[in-house]
Amino acid sequence: MPHLHQARIESGAARRLGRNGTEGAGRHDTGWDDRSHGENQRFPDPTPPDFAREWLHLYEAGREEGTREGFAAVGGDGRFLGVALAFGIDRAEGELELGYIVCPEARGRGAGTAILRALTDWAFAEAGAARIRLVIDVENPASLRVAERSGYVREGVMRSTYFKNGQRIDAVLMSRIASDPPPPP
Numbered sequence: 001m002p003h004l005h006q007a008r009i010e011s012g013a014a015r016r017l018g019r020n021g022t023e024g025a026g027r028h029d030t031g032w033d034d035r036s037h038g039e040n041q042r043f044p045d046p047t048p049p050d051f052a053r054e055w056l057h058l059y060e061a062g063r064e065e066g067t068r069e070g071f072a073a074v075g076g077d078g079r080f081l082g083v084a085l086a087f088g089i090d091r092a093e094g095e096l097e098l099g100y101i102v103c104p105e106a107r108g109r110g111a112g113t114a115i116l117r118a119l120t121d122w123a124f125a126e127a128g129a130a131r132i133r134l135v136i137d138v139e140n141p142a143s144l145r146v147a148e149r150s151g152y153v154r155e156g157v158m159r160s161t162y163f164k165n166g167q168r169i170d171a172v173l174m175s176r177i178a179s180d181p182p183p184p185p
C-alpha cells in the first residue's frame with residue numbers, strides 16, 4: 001500500500017459514517033462501519049440512528065459559520081482512508097483543534113500521520129491558525145505517536161476532562177505553533 005503515505009484531504013467530509021447512518025451517500029463510498037469509530041474519539045459508541053445525518057449537518061453549518069471543516073482523506077490510489085476534522089476554529093484568536101480517524105483496514109501504514117500532516121498544513125495555510133491543539137486519550141498510544149511524528153509537542157495531561165456520553169478521561173494536550181520546526185519527513 002505505498003500510496004497511503006500520500007494522503008491528501010478533500011473538502012467535504014465522507015458521507016457514510018456507519019451502518020446506522022448511510023442515508024447521506026456522497027462522493028466517497030467509504031466502506032466505513034461501526035468498527036471505524038473506535039473508543040478514542042468523540043463519536044458516540046454505538047452511534048444513534050440519525051447520528052451521521054446530524055453530524056454532517058453540524059459540519060455543514062460549521063463550515064458556513066467558519067467554525068468547523070471536514071475532509072475526506074484519500075490515498076494516492078484514490079482510496080478513501082478516513083476523515084480529517086477541524087473544529088473550534090477561532091480565526092480571531094488563531095486557534096483550532098484537529099481530529100482524525102483512519103479506516104481500520106488502512107491503519108498501521110502511515111495514513112494517520114500523512115492525514116495529520118496534511119491537515120496541519122491546511123490549518124496553518126488556510127485557516128489562519130497560529131496554534132493548533134490536539135486532545136488525545138492517554139490510552140491512545142497510536143494517536144499520540146501520530147501527533148509526535150507530525151511535530152506536535154506534549155504540553156501536559158488534562159485530568160478527568162469531558163469526553164462523551166457523560167464519560168470523563170485523562171487526555172494529553174498537544175500543540176503545534178506556527179513557529180515550530182516542521183517534522184522530519
Ligand SMILES: CC(C)(COP(=O)(O)OP(=O)(O)OC[C@H]1O[C@@H](n2cnc3c(N)ncnc32)[C@H](O)[C@@H]1OP(=O)(O)O)[C@@H](O)C(=O)NCCC(=O)NCCS
Nearest residue numbers: 038040100101102107108109110111112113141142143145
Ligand atoms: C490513531 C489512528 C488515527 C492512527 O492511524 P494509523 O494510520 O494507524 O497511524 P500511522 O500508521 O501513521 O502511525 C501509527 C503509529 O502508532 C504506533 N502504534 C500503533 N499502535 C500502537 C500501540 N498500541 N502502542 C504504541 N504505538 C502504537 C505505530 O507503530 C505507528 O508509529 P510508527 O510509525 O513510529 O511505527 C487510528 O488508529 C484511528 O483512527 N484510531 C481511532 C480514532 C482515533 O483514535 N483518532 C484519534 C483521536 S485523537
